[in-house]
Every structure is written in structure tokens, then in C-alpha cells.
Amino acid sequence: MATFFGEVLSVFSRAVEDEDGEELVEDEEDEQIRRELEEKREVHLHWNSEVSESLQSGNKLQCSDFILAVGHNAASFLSVYVLTSSSWETVGHVSVWNERTKASTGQSSKESACVFHRNKDDPSVLICQVFCYIADDQLFQWTEKVFACLQHRGLNVTVLSDCSVTDYMTADHLCTSSAPFLRSLHTGVFSGRTACPSLEQPNIITGLSASVLNHCQVYRIAAVVYQCYSDVNGPDSVSMETFKPALAKLGKSIQLDSSPSTDVLRKSVQTTDIKSNLYI
């Protein structure tokens, strides 16, 4: 699609699949390759022995608050402000393989891409940090598999997610000083007030936060997504701070660290690879 100024935009909703009528005829080998790829792209959940035992005996995870952080700013925010206290234990992770998974990464970094933490004092509070990319065809499966482990009664879902301010549409032109800012979107059964204005039409959210919100809307689970629109390319401490009011809403179940650990902060900000060497 081209704008009135002639530059070509790739607009999400206009993606058209050109099958060109004919469906490809597959031979046995093609089919095998396709099947193997599909298997490789499957989403796997790994819980620690205690959780998996209880899941196997048919008991779902008793969870009052599930906090999901998608993207570097959101996930690092939890690392810096919440997970620094000693009351959190790692209880599991999700492994996902797709076209953006780096071939050279070892087991350890793969495991740290989607991690579950549980509060030791209040085991009904569960946190999941998602640092990695999850492909379109894996989002639904990720959501179904994770929510299949959680008890739905009394469950409150909070999703923190970040994206670029260029994805935000508004009739008033944004001045550069307004970013980063927060917008929310919640399911029908969510009661209470959100910590920020609601996402205005025609803006939409996509990716894992959309997938989780769809699931919660359809199965009537109280859920809210806080989307941070940031103008910095990569994790930064100012964008992370915008999530503070969102978690403050949760009250007692989550304790925010008033003085974030600078070491953890430095580490999380440094994790982005330098993409260009032009100005080095």
C-alpha cells in the first residue's frame, strides 16, 4: 500500500495470501519435511518436579495473579523491580523454536527466554517473562498450553508488553516528549479501574499479548494488557518505569522494589546487540 506521499507501507491487515489457485502437490518427502518442521516448531512446557507432579495428579496450578511480561522492556522491568527480592523461585520455562531462534545459542539462554517464577511466600502469584520472539503460528499454542496448567477460578491476568511508538496511530501528531506512555486493554469480565487510559480505536495489539487477551475474553477470565509505547529502540530504564503504576494496581500480591538494583538494570540494558557499527 502506498500513502498519499508515495512511500510504500507494509500494512498488517492487508496481508494477502496468494495461493494462486492451485494447491501444491506434495510427495512423500515434502510431507515428511513439513511434518518434521511442524514438530520442531511445537511449544514445550517444562515445569520443575514439584509442579509437574501436581499437574500430573490432575491438580492445576492455584493462581490468583498471573503476570506476563512480553518484550525486553516489560520483562527487564520485572527483573529489576520485582524479581530482585529473594522471595521468588524459578518453577519452569517454555521452549520455543522458530526462524528467529539463534542457531548458536546454548541450552542456558534458550531456557531463559520464557521463564516462570513463583512467589515463595504467596505461591498463588506467578510471573512469566518472555524475552524471545514467538511466531504467529505458535502464539495460540503457547497460550492454550500455559493456560491449561492454571486454575481458572479467581484468576487475574496482567500482561505487560512493549512496542514501538511508530505503531501508535493518532489524529493529533505526537510530539516527541510524550513517549513512552501506557495504554490498556481489558476483557469483558475485568472489573476495577485500569492504571492508564484505554487503547483508542483504531489502534490494535498483536502478538502474544493479543493471543492471551483473546483466550481470556473467550473463556471469561479477568485480564488486562498494559502496552508501553516507547520511542527507544531497545530496552531502556525510562520506558521500564512506565509499568510501575500498572503493578502498583495489584497491591499486596506484588512488592515493587523502591530502589532498583543498578547492577541488574545495567545488565538488562546492555543485552541488546549493537545492530549497526556505523558510528563506532
Add this chain to the structure above:
Amino acid sequence: MKMFIASENSPSFFKEFTLVMPAVAVGNVAQLAVDLIVSTLNMKRVGYIHTDCLVPMAGNNPYTTCKEDAEELHTPAEVYSAPELKLAILQIRAPVIPTKSKKFRQLIVSWIKSSGFSRTVLLSSSHAYQRDDQQLQGTPLRYLVTPSLLKVSEDVLKELGWREMERVPVFPGVTDTNAEPHLCIPGGGITKGLFTDSCSEDLPLAVLLLFCSEGDNIPDAFTLVNHLNDWLHLLDNPSQEANKWKIPNSWRLLFGSSVPSALF
């Protein structure tokens, strides 16, 4: 897995209803046309199509008219109903995941069958630049009907004087082949697949499509929805009053944010 999930307090009953749904195709014309119907007839959402075949997305109410109804979550595929018109609409707001288009078609066909719709109208579009010589002439609108719908709607279709989608030769320019002319809907997404599936499953389905190009496709959406209205009479004489169709709130900023005036 159950694909259709009813929303709160809305008994879903579609027996003898007409279903109108879009194909995600060139210029999103069909989706825009469906938006016009839902918005104009003020239709109520009665359920969701919850499937792994569509790319997930979520947003606030696209048909909002006041502050009170703005904060209402909407999902990639939803079913709307107008019982007094015996009309149901399936709106699809996201692309189909490429490897799952066959599965999606099967899901749609089985849902249509189990819901008991009397007929289904699939709105669609196709690349204007890929028309052959015969298709270049006259109206850009075409239709297709499955044998089981033709049986009951033959007279009406004759009266409307619509043009059927032409079958094109498999090898254009080569005359001495035995290859039968085939149906070709480039840029039409699942249109052709769903039509052929419906033929073999004996489903009463019609395809209404428009040749168009990517760009500002709002006029195309009006053309398509007026064309559909000639048949289904959802609105009386929409052409007499130019804008009887109500443009939904979500159509704002279709070309992105406004530009800073300091630029000029």
C-alpha cells in the same frame, strides 16, 4: 475442538439464517463491506470464532458510537446477528496463517453445516491486473454459486442480471489442448478453496467478488455492499441517499497518523 464460542447471555440460533462472511483478500474490500453492514444495522455480537488458524489481534470496539461502549474487547473473528432479518455476519479481522488455510476452510465448512444456515454469501475481491481480455469488459463485479444454491436461487439470479465469474484457459493462447478452462481467483485468499469445498460438500454458497487494486478501497467496499444489497435487500434503496451506510469509527486513520503541520 469447539471453534464457535457464544458470548455472554446470547443464545446463538442460526437455523434458516443467511450468513455473510468476507474472505481476507486484495484491498480488504470484503472485510470493509462487512464492517458497513454490522455498523449500519447495529448488529449484536453473539460469539467468537476461536481458532489457531488466524493471527491473533485485539482492540477496543470498532463500532463505537459513544464513550460508554468504547471499552469493549474485540477479537480476530466474531459472529454478529440480526434475528429480525434472519441474518448472521462473520467478521474476520486478521489474516489466515499460511500453513493453516486448508484447516481454516474445513473449520468454516463444518461450522456452517452444524449451524444450519440456509445459505452463505462469501464476499471477496481479486487482483484487477490479472484479468484476462473477456474479464476486462463491463462491470468489475462477478458471482459464483454452488449447485445446491443455484437450485433455489436460479430465478432471482436471472432477474438480477449478474455476471458469473469466467473460467479462464489453463494455457492462455494455446488452443489445441484438452485442458478444461479453470476457475482462477488471484489474490482472493481462501475464496476459491472455500467455493470448491462447498461444491463438493453440497453447501448452498454464493461468492460475490470485485476486481480491484490495493489503495484506498473504501469506494470498492461501497460498490460491493450495494451489490449485495441488490440481492438481500438489507437496506431499502441505499443508492438514493448516498450515504445510508454508516462508516464505523475504526475506519479513521486508515492511512496512518496525521502529519505534523510544521512539515509544510
